[in-house]
Amino acid sequence: MALTTSSSRRTLSRRPLRKGPSGWLAVPALVFFLAFAVIPLAGVLFLSFTSWDGLGEIRLDGLGSWTSVLTDPVTGNAVVVTAKIIVFSFIVQAPISLLLGVFTSGAQKYRAALAVLYFVPLLLSSAAVAIAFKALLDPNFGMGPGLGIPALAQDWLGNSDLVLFVVVFVIAWQFVPFHTLIYQGGVRQIPTSLYEAAQIDGAGRIKQFFHVTLPQLKYTMITSSTLMVVGSLAYFDLVFVLTAGGPGYSTRLLPLHMYLTGFKANDMGAASALGVILVVIGLVLALLLQRLGGRSRSASQLEGA
Numbered sequence: 001m002a003l004t005t006s007s008s009r010r011t012l013s014r015r016p017l018r019k020g021p022s023g024w025l026a027v028p029a030l031v032f033f034l035a036f037a038v039i040p041l042a043g044v045l046f047l048s049f050t051s052w053d054g055l056g057e058i059r060l061d062g063l064g065s066w067t068s069v070l071t072d073p074v075t076g077n078a079v080v081v082t083a084k085i086i087v088f089s090f091i092v093q094a095p096i097s098l099l100l101g102v103f104t105s106g107a108q109k110y111r112a113a114l115a116v117l118y119f120v121p122l123l124l125s126s127a128a129v130a131i132a133f134k135a136l137l138d139p140n141f142g143m144g145p146g147l148g149i150p151a152l153a154q155d156w157l158g159n160s161d162l163v164l165f166v167v168v169f170v171i172a173w174q175f176v177p178f179h180t181l182i183y184q185g186g187v188r189q190i191p192t193s194l195y196e197a198a199q200i201d202g203a204g205r206i207k208q209f210f211h212v213t214l215p216q217l218k219y220t221m222i223t224s225s226t227l228m229v230v231g232s233l234a235y236f237d238l239v240f241v242l243t244a245g246g247p248g249y250s251t252r253l254l255p256l257h258m259y260l261t262g263f264k265a266n267d268m269g270a271a272s273a274l275g276v277i278l279v280v281i282g283l284v285l286a287l288l289l290q291r292l293g294g295r296s297r298s299a300s301q302l303e304g305a
Helices: 002-014 023-047 064-070 073-104 109-123 126-136 143-147 163-188 192-200 205-216 218-234 236-242 254-264 268-292
Strands: none
Touching (some): 064 268, 073 109, 073 218, 073 268, 163 236, 218 254
8 A cells, every 4th residue: 555655656746747727728718719810811811712792692713803902003002001001100109108108107196187188089989089070170160160270271181182191190199098008007017216226326307218218118119019000900990980081092091992892892802802911911010010029028028127
């Protein structure tokens, strides 16, 4: 009996100890991901090689849909417009979000009140925001004529030279609060001992910002930038309600072009091909931003503090 007990103990001691939670805990998430991401994406990929009007019979068309999409000049224009929206919205949102996040992270009560006020636009739906700005920017009955300011009474949404910047402004107005909240949380994770050490060394607020705050927000910046850039590929509802892609093709983004191709032109094959292109662009941009950040975004931003 004693020999059996000792041998069983040796057997148990040879088994490696399992660290962390069981892999079975990830099964529900994997099932949902498979059902709502992988399978629909596979269906879209299949439809991109077909010819279908959305109602009739689905017919295999080989590369016909891809050829029509890639040779269509409207698609090229949509890619350029999407790239402009990504770049301009990032240039506007990133610095404003960072500065507001650092400002609202303070312990003063008035900063907490302002943080709540800044967060209000994010609580509104994109369609409601677009309707409100469309009314405010109306050249006949909007903000300009109402306030009696001729400079504001321009046709902001009908001028192809101005409309893209107006769209970027509306996007920033709604989504800057979200990224401000991300930076606010990141700044509050920075130990106060770092700022105290910087003050002892004689560093002022500006030097503390550049030498303490920014380095410690590295991974927060990567997360915010990824959401900001990839999220720019999903500005369909706001742009659709605000401009409907006009005037002409000035604001016809890729997601809007995909919608109009599928549900207005009744070409689901070409729309599916555009959807695949949209997914590939999003994945490439996300991977590039993650590689630019060096190590994994899950690593602590306080390493080396």
